[in-house]
Amino acid sequence: MGLPALADGQGVATPAFSPLYQQIKSLILQSLQAGEWKPGDAIPSEMELAGRFRVSQGAVRKAIDELAAEHLLVRRQGKGTFVATHAEQHTQFRFLRLEPDSGDRASVGSAQRHIVQCRRLRAPVDIAHALGLRSGESVLQVRRVLSFQQQPTILEDIWLPGGPFKGLTASALTQDQGPMYALFESQFGVRMVRADEKIKAVAADSAAAAQLQVPDGAPLLSVERLAYTYNDVPMELRRGLYRTDHHHYHNQLS
Amino acid sequence: MGLPALADGQGVATPAFSPLYQQIKSLILQSLQAGEWKPGDAIPSEMELAGRFRVSQGAVRKAIDELAAEHLLVRRQGKGTFVATHAEQHTQFRFLRLEPDSGDRASVGSAQRHIVQCRRLRAPVDIAHALGLRSGESVLQVRRVLSFQQQPTILEDIWLPGGPFKGLTASALTQDQGPMYALFESQFGVRMVRADEKIKAVAADSAAAAQLQVPDGAPLLSVERLAYTYNDVPMELRRGLYRTDHHHYHNQLS
DNA sequence: CAGTGGTCTAGACCACTGG
DNA sequence: CAGTGGTCTAGACCACTGC
Numbered sequence: 001m002g003l004p005a006l007a008d009g010q011g012v013a014t015p016a017f018s019p020l021y022q023q024i025k026s027l028i029l030q031s032l033q034a035g036e037w038k039p040g041d042a043i044p045s046e047m048e049l050a051g052r053f054r055v056s057q058g059a060v061r062k063a064i065d066e067l068a069a070e071h072l073l074v075r076r077q078g079k080g081t082f083v084a085t086h087a088e089q090h091t092q093f094r095f096l097r098l099e100p101d102s103g104d105r106a107s108v109g110s111a112q113r114h115i116v117q118c119r120r121l122r123a124p125v126d127i128a129h130a131l132g133l134r135s136g137e138s139v140l141q142v143r144r145v146l147s148f149q150q151q152p153t154i155l156e157d158i159w160l161p162g163g164p165f166k167g168l169t170a171s172a173l174t175q176d177q178g179p180m181y182a183l184f185e186s187q188f189g190v191r192m193v194r195a196d197e198k199i200k201a202v203a204a205d206s207a208a209a210a211q212l213q214v215p216d217g218a219p220l221l222s223v224e225r226l227a228y229t230y231n232d233v234p235m236e237l238r239r240g241l242y243r244t245d246h247h248h249y250h251n252q253l254s
Numbered sequence: 255m256g257l258p259a260l261a262d263g264q265g266v267a268t269p270a271f272s273p274l275y276q277q278i279k280s281l282i283l284q285s286l287q288a289g290e291w292k293p294g295d296a297i298p299s300e301m302e303l304a305g306r307f308r309v310s311q312g313a314v315r316k317a318i319d320e321l322a323a324e325h326l327l328v329r330r331q332g333k334g335t336f337v338a339t340h341a342e343q344h345t346q347f348r349f350l351r352l353e354p355d356s357g358d359r360a361s362v363g364s365a366q367r368h369i370v371q372c373r374r375l376r377a378p379v380d381i382a383h384a385l386g387l388r389s390g391e392s393v394l395q396v397r398r399v400l401s402f403q404q405q406p407t408i409l410e411d412i413w414l415p416g417g418p419f420k421g422l423t424a425s426a427l428t429q430d431q432g433p434m435y436a437l438f439e440s441q442f443g444v445r446m447v448r449a450d451e452k453i454k455a456v457a458a459d460s461a462a463a464a465q466l467q468v469p470d471g472a473p474l475l476s477v478e479r480l481a482y483t484y485n486d487v488p489m490e491l492r493r494g495l496y497r498t499d500h501h502h503y504h505n506q507l508s
Numbered sequence: 509c510a511g512t513g514g515t516c517t518a519g520a521c522c523a524c525t526g527g
Numbered sequence: 528c529a530g531t532g533g534t535c536t537a538g539a540c541c542a543c544t545g546c
Contacts, residue, residue, distance in 0.1 A: 017523075019534060045512060056536050061513090069323075071508060077513045078543035095507045194508040200498035201455035201473035219455035219473040225507075244454035251505055253349045253479075254325060254448040271542070273515060299531060310517045315532090331532045332524035515541070522534070 024053055025063040033230040039085035039185045086181035093179055095195055097249050098242055117143040118170035127159050130226055130237045138162030145211055155211045156240035164190055190235055195227040208241050278307055279317035287484040293339035293439045340435035347433055349449055351503050352496055371397040372424035381413050384480055384491045392416030399465055409465045410494035418444055444489055449481040462495050
């Protein structure tokens, strides 16, 4: 018997069988989404959740296994299970795939950041469409340059929906030290969970060339990233131009 | 007690505790490596393996879970567990991240292939180093062009160690229809398991420009892929130039 | 030491496939 | 229908953390 409160999923037209652990997973996901546990917090122990949901520890365990595999939770033996965050050393810059040709992945943390622009405007159609807004709704645009070893390397436009990010200012961005996604978590309660990137090679136009200190027409990596929060809700569109003369985009295929 | 034949891992200086299922995983991996089960074959059932290794089904299950997560095995409910292969519709071109801007991922299967060159030579230092060979050892170089909708889009050099790929000829490559990695499996017993890619934006030199029918200096995506078989042994170095005017490199971050 | 996650077992039952 | 993978349970014990 076990769990009369949960759906057993026996429809007629669609069998739609849903295992117990999937339902548990959904419940945990809802709590994450609702902000019941904040990034960095410990969630209740497996035994406690098992009790709460009237389920064996094994079922809870399998649910957490999947959430951990998706990097929504982090398990630490002997300590507990924690809500993942971009604020930690280990998971910092998890979405940044650019690394120096020398291979030293650590140096990305010591990038210099320069905010070129930060303004609020009515969303152009393409931006609105990507973010699931109506065109004309309020959005934030942040343009910035990242430099590695004094060399400007990334020029990017970051587009954010105006509603969830109400109150974001250039000075907040300038003063903050850690990763931008960590700021989003602590100040706006928005956690980026996954992202899609589309990459092309393009020639630098004169504006980009000036910012990145390369000749007009120099080849640059164009990286368009759409980042999502919980539940596949798009929350950020980022359009970057990367110099790749001393860096490369690294990708693991498996 | 369960398994006296397996290491219990209790050293003195290094505890080096290794769970049972990890040891099972290693044993299965060895069988895969040794070619005891070929790509596409069914491996023994979980119960049978549990009996063979003197272990519970759960331990075998967890080992297979991990191998399936790494795409080395594929589970099919009601049928069995199978050795993964590049020869199937579903997993074909798993390592090719280029897709048309229109989004139609299916069209990559209908690419036209043209072998420009296929020769055997003594490995240049950089190639030898990447493939873990001594410089001067025999390697195969294959240069080819892939076209989508009549438009040449990818120009690539493929470097293979001469030993494992003895007997590979241009005509074999030309006549073959399916994915190249499927040919490697069936003809040479080499299965590509994972790969690393390093991506840059470059300007087309005149040779590349001619092959890809773009102007000299046009921006191209440079994709260098190092592909590995079982046990992290490098088996292929691929250097590609991608046109990205109508296609993009798609990457999922999570 | 108590509390956490991690491993392992044994057994029951369910869902899916194919003969 | 038998055989396979998939789910769920209950309980024992291990490894790790911090008080």
